[in-house]
Amino acid sequence: GPKMTFGPNDEGALQLDYKGQFQMTLRDTGSGENNSDSTMNFNFRRNRLALMGKYGDNMSLYVQTEYISDANITPFDVADTNQGSEFQLLDAVMRFKVNDAFRINVGKFKYNLSRENLEACEMPLTLDRSLFIRAPYTTTRDTGVAVWGNLFDDMFQYRVDAMEGRKAVSGETAPASNFRYSARAHVTLLDPENDYGYKGTYLGKKKVATIGAAYQFEPEVAYGDTLTRTDKKDYKAWTVDGFVEYPLEGIGTVTASAAYEKIDLEDAYLGGPGADPLTSGINGQKNGYYVKGGYMLPNLPLQLFVRYERWRFAELNGVFDQRIDWYGGGFNYYLRGQNLKLTFEANSTGFNKAGGTETTEDFMTYITQLQLIF
């Protein structure tokens, strides 16, 4: 979109962008009287308006809306009823730069745990980020303050933040109202990754080799027993991740990335009928990893990719210690770089154990996506 300047000496600038990811989804299950027929769906995965501004050299702004409507096809099933729509301010962050080594972000933005979550939504390597990597009691963004910077010629990056975590609620629901704290660092060789956001691929324009790690902590986040309001449980998470991308003259660009993440809620899911339901499930206690790889052709804007993930969930739809095996592959065709991109991905979701409250049949999902950044 257009970039407009303002201020007495044009020190201000504001760019307005639209970002859409429109998907056609086919899943080989989820519909029909026995929910065993295939499901067809057109929907937006992302549908955003973004404002990127700066004022002088030391202050900038990023504000972005998101509109999600009836996301009825979920990671594990197809919903019985329309899931409703939501228009929200997804990001609203004021950024202050003292120097390259000391920057402050204030507002609503991505917290500092996994690299995957910090990769730009419109620039993943595969169709999308991992479906299983989110932290509990929040979404991909949180509200608070982060301090971060680059040191040693951008070879080292540190980030610390204090965020809301579980939203402040009374003792009726949670044992305490504390902030959530994160620390993340990475070491990057070759070309720098010195921004707050990572990318899933640089389309062969950079040579990158980065390893990172992060730790996140929120004390007394949930009751072990909500009925008696006792047994306070802490939240702790850690992750390690690596990313390599290398363009090879005449051969193409290869990309490889992997991470492990562990979300610990001190076994709060074992609390029986008094267990806090948000300590289990897809964003509750879990651990897992992904590996993903890509190959982009040298003379054609076509990128092939594969992804594999394995996650253990403390409890998922009534099954204790469930394990999910997820693999997928497909391609990105860059009609106009990331601004106009066609992606196809086929992926498989497999359940290690049967039982529980939902179907545990393995299924396939085929998604065709058109991405426009305007």
Added chain:
Amino acid sequence: GPKMTFGPNDEGALQLDYKGQFQMTLRDTGSGENNSDSTMNFNFRRNRLALMGKYGDNMSLYVQTEYISDANITPFDVADTNQGSEFQLLDAVMRFKVNDAFRINVGKFKYNLSRENLEACEMPLTLDRSLFIRAPYTTTRDTGVAVWGNLFDDMFQYRVDAMEGRKAVSGETAPASNFRYSARAHVTLLDPENDYGYKGTYLGKKKVATIGAAYQFEPEVAYGDTLTRTDKKDYKAWTVDGFVEYPLEGIGTVTASAAYEKIDLEDAYLGGPGADPLTSGINGQKNGYYVKGGYMLPNLPLQLFVRYERWRFAELNGVFDQRIDWYGGGFNYYLRGQNLKLTFEANSTGFNKAGGTETTEDFMTYITQLQLIF
């Protein structure tokens, strides 16, 4: 609103508009301890921000938000409680033009059934479009892909689309998850109507005579009996429509338009207690027509209009085979074309049968509207 350019050679352009329709409504019923007193209301009928963009000659974008708040005055009654508010992305469509005869729309936009629904919301002939013409299981827009184009010097237009229709839901609620398919064509003599959107009036700037027809189909859209999950019903609809506008030198501009529409859900409303409730009611099985006419003065931006509609609803508020007679009349005063317009309309809603769960007294509604496109 302003039009901003961008891109290395200014091939991009983006215009930002506000579009508001503010109404004062008086209805001669609906309030007071017996709901027989008159009702007074100020509210926005439409309240929108629109982004219209293009990039080069072959790609364009249309994104529009809508904010509706407590629309308590409904077509047939006054609500008991506030209806809540919703902010949504009403349109979000990427448009690709191969040539005038082959264009592709992708995203969320108006589906191709009735001409009335495809007429621009801010450029109707009467106060608003028909209240009764919507397709079932969706709104005025749907998500999907359309292919369309103009042939024979723009005298012929075709449109086909595959859209979401009823949103994908599990077999708990619907018998299948299928797309909805539409085909529409028109023949236009005199000046062309070669855009995707029609207008309800061209304010005497064009000579237009167009006849169109459309067909829409979605297989297995609803259970005949939701309790036993049996008896799959298809959705089929068809419509024919005509539009004529002719400016007569020194006399003024006359406009006339009419359409018939039939919405068929294979009598699913007869399913008794297991009937899917959305197969009946205002957007369920029905058929009807409208005729509307206008006369715009030659030397004053004043346009007088009348509208008559007759609809048969399979079931409406507990009355089977209910018939609605609706007529209205009023004027548009174009202070600055469609950009600043004052409209007044008085209309009457009549019920053919008494009984059911709601009042069936005939009533009058008087609406004064100020429209601003900025």
Added chain:
Amino acid sequence: GPKMTFGPNDEGALQLDYKGQFQMTLRDTGSGENNSDSTMNFNFRRNRLALMGKYGDNMSLYVQTEYISDANITPFDVADTNQGSEFQLLDAVMRFKVNDAFRINVGKFKYNLSRENLEACEMPLTLDRSLFIRAPYTTTRDTGVAVWGNLFDDMFQYRVDAMEGRKAVSGETAPASNFRYSARAHVTLLDPENDYGYKGTYLGKKKVATIGAAYQFEPEVAYGDTLTRTDKKDYKAWTVDGFVEYPLEGIGTVTASAAYEKIDLEDAYLGGPGADPLTSGINGQKNGYYVKGGYMLPNLPLQLFVRYERWRFAELNGVFDQRIDWYGGGFNYYLRGQNLKLTFEANSTGFNKAGGTETTEDFMTYITQLQLIF
């Protein structure tokens, strides 16, 4: 934000702004198993995108969105569950100026009762406006039409409006559907206050002394007994207010302001089990006053402030004739005027009577706020 022009002779202009107030809140109660531990929260108090436009000299537009998410820390307690989020069009007003003495506002905008509510949200003297001053059955804005203007060299301002008030609902809920009418006037000596919006401080750039008064009325707004649908109650409110700001050479700028407001619903809260719940509580029948004062240093952009309020609520959380004593103090540090401002406020809320359905322990709240207008 940037200001863009448009129209054949650039008679149109549109400015796009972001306005955020990000807060860190600490309250010494509300959390923990007995709700007696302190509560910590990061959240936006305001999070807005604003469009300010004009077209020629006589027409202008103000459209503003607001996004509020999980405002769990309420004036009197901490919520048990997340309060949800809402994205809305907070303002959408078309403004027509015949001349300085006769102007018309149409749409959704602030109604004309208290000065405090009419003070710009981003330019209060203390952290925020009074928490207790809102009119019943609406928010800080209403929808309708206002006529206003300045007379006698801007020394006198009048405002009258007809607004929606209680939203139109059927006789099931309210005894009638009437508009709400307001009249407000002020006399201002020294420099004029001739805009529709007031400010809480002019930062020493103006010498102001204004006294104002307003009256508001909506007939038959609520049933005295909702069960029998009888005993119609009117709403009446009045207020008087004063504001003085004076910059003293070399000494600094002093600001003082006070107001009294009375909200009367004809004792509808005494209706027992049939009482309309919205006739009591924080926005029901009540009366009270605030006084606030500020001192801004002459050579440093630092402004110290204090505020005291006393309100009597007909019924609050089950306590009849409850009285609230509220006092607070803090400072504004203007890093870049109102465009980048850091505010700290400590405030105390005291209850005069114990009992009822919620805690009535006195508590302290400490808020640090960063305001950005971009």
